[in-house]
Amino acid sequence: MPEWSVIDNSFDKCLKCNACTVICPVSGVSLDFGGPKHLGPEYKRLTDNQITVNEPSIELCTLCGTCDRSCPEGVHVSLLTAYGKAVHAEKSGTTLRDLTLSRAELVGKLASAFAPVTNKVMKIKPARKLMEWTMHIPAERQFPEYKYNHFKKKYKKKEATTERKVAFFSGCYTTYNAPHVGEAFIKVMEYNGIEVALPEQKCCGVPMFANGQMKQGLKNASSNTNSLLLYVNEGYDIVTTCSSCASSLKKDYPAFLQTEEAVKVSKNIYGSEEYLRKLYEEGELNMSLASLDEKAGYFSPCHMKGQGVGTPAIDVLELIPDYKVEDMDAGCCGQCGTFGFKKEKYPLSMRIGNGMRQTIAESTKDYIVTECGMCKNQLNQLAVEKVKHPIEIIKKSYESVLEKDRL
Numbered sequence: 001m002p003e004w005s006v007i008d009n010s011f012d013k014c015l016k017c018n019a020c021t022v023i024c025p026v027s028g029v030s031l032d033f034g035g036p037k038h039l040g041p042e043y044k045r046l047t048d049n050q051i052t053v054n055e056p057s058i059e060l061c062t063l064c065g066t067c068d069r070s071c072p073e074g075v076h077v078s079l080l081t082a083y084g085k086a087v088h089a090e091k092s093g094t095t096l097r098d099l100t101l102s103r104a105e106l107v108g109k110l111a112s113a114f115a116p117v118t119n120k121v122m123k124i125k126p127a128r129k130l131m132e133w134t135m136h137i138p139a140e141r142q143f144p145e146y147k148y149n150h151f152k153k154k155y156k157k158k159e160a161t162t163e164r165k166v167a168f169f170s171g172c173y174t175t176y177n178a179p180h181v182g183e184a185f186i187k188v189m190e191y192n193g194i195e196v197a198l199p200e201q202k203c204c205g206v207p208m209f210a211n212g213q214m215k216q217g218l219k220n221a222s223s224n225t226n227s228l229l230l231y232v233n234e235g236y237d238i239v240t241t242c243s244s245c246a247s248s249l250k251k252d253y254p255a256f257l258q259t260e261e262a263v264k265v266s267k268n269i270y271g272s273e274e275y276l277r278k279l280y281e282e283g284e285l286n287m288s289l290a291s292l293d294e295k296a297g298y299f300s301p302c303h304m305k306g307q308g309v310g311t312p313a314i315d316v317l318e319l320i321p322d323y324k325v326e327d328m329d330a331g332c333c334g335q336c337g338t339f340g341f342k343k344e345k346y347p348l349s350m351r352i353g354n355g356m357r358q359t360i361a362e363s364t365k366d367y368i369v370t371e372c373g374m375c376k377n378q379l380n381q382l383a384v385e386k387v388k389h390p391i392e393i394i395k396k397s398y399e400s401v402l403e404k405d406r407l
């Protein structure tokens with residue numbers, strides 16, 4: 001028996017309508033994948049009753065959460081596929097590669113500590129070939145750069161004293177790969193008179209759930225819930241710049257942990273642009289935004305769409321005078337977190353991302369904006385060089401006002 005359990009009876013509501021299979025990005029490009037209906041509700045029923053059932057194609061589920069959006073009965077499809085992945089990992093074991101990829105925080109800490117060397121080695125062909133041979137990580141797959149001066153080294157504030165205060169969940173990508181995104185968020189909050197604290201936090205658990213490491217994922221979820229609850233109880237809003245972290249804190253934690261604490265924390269989580277939109281709606285957003293004569297395409301990550309909060313990045317960016325932003329409506333990027341770093345899944349990752357590549361190749365935008373660091377990685381892989389986080393644009397607009405004032 002596994003040392004964890006997932007209590008979710010939503011599988012009983014499945015009508016077998018296949019709406020989830022039609023929308024699933026993996027089912028759309030591969031006949032090898034059983035699809036969300038089978039590997040979600042049906043697989044849960046099967047594995048609960050037949051302990052010998054084991055379906056390896058569950059490994060092809062990226063845990064993008066797209067299936068959840070389509071279900072007319074409110075079945076928690078991706079929660080059930082996460083459960084199925086964990087059952088499969090228990091029965092078949094986990095490779096060293098998948099275990100390594102699931103520990104994004106540990107990898108981030110180590111890679112950042114040796115960043116100048118790590119980043120160079122990751123670009124040397126023989127080293128990448130060796131990595132492909134030993135770890136089955138494709139030599140052609142680009143990795144994001146790691147930063148020696150990562151975000152947690154630079155920002156250590158644990159308390160905020162302003163009336164409205166924010167506790168920032170930075171997530172592994174912003175911490176180790178894109179500290180400038182975290183810094184931009186702190187600045188934007190500063191322009192709005194809001195102090196930001198950085199609570200104790202671990203990896204949100206998404207790479208663990210995606211690799212069947214349910215036990216470790218639940219440990220991280222409990223630890224983060226306990227830490228963030230202290231801040232929620234003190235009146236802080238919890239904000240993150242990462243759409244996958246937001247999705248996990250809002251959706252996965254209450255569903256997996258089934259505790260009042262996780263539910264309370266989940267109700268106080270906001271993505272950075274969702275939070276700015278809230279400030280705007282409440283009449284509290286600093287509207288001193290300078291005009292930016294730029295044209296951007298917005299790429300919505302699957303984990304953003306799955307939160308059901310619309311497109312807050314577009315809503316906020318449209319407040320900038322003269323700024324033009326258009327939803328690219330380009331489907332799934334195919335990187336899907338750790339999925340695209342696996343040799344046997346790399347061709348599928350690129351096939352999924354093909355629709356996005358074509359849409360972006362035909363556009364005339366100055367750059368692409370997206371909230372997800374992994375989507376950015378795939379966009380860079382597909383030769384889209386200029387990819388920014390929306391918070392960078394908002395910071396630039398605020399700063400332009402200050403520069404004009406100084407002149």
Ligand code: SF4
Pocket residue numbers: 023024025026027035036060061062063064065066067068077078081
């Ligand atoms: S989580 Fe994504 S990949 Fe997995 S079954 Fe659902 S839609 Fe398909």
Ligand code: SF4
Pocket residue numbers: 013014015016017018019020021036037040041070071072073074075077
């Ligand atoms: S969309 Fe919902 S009801 Fe329809 S097959 Fe999928 S899980 Fe079942």
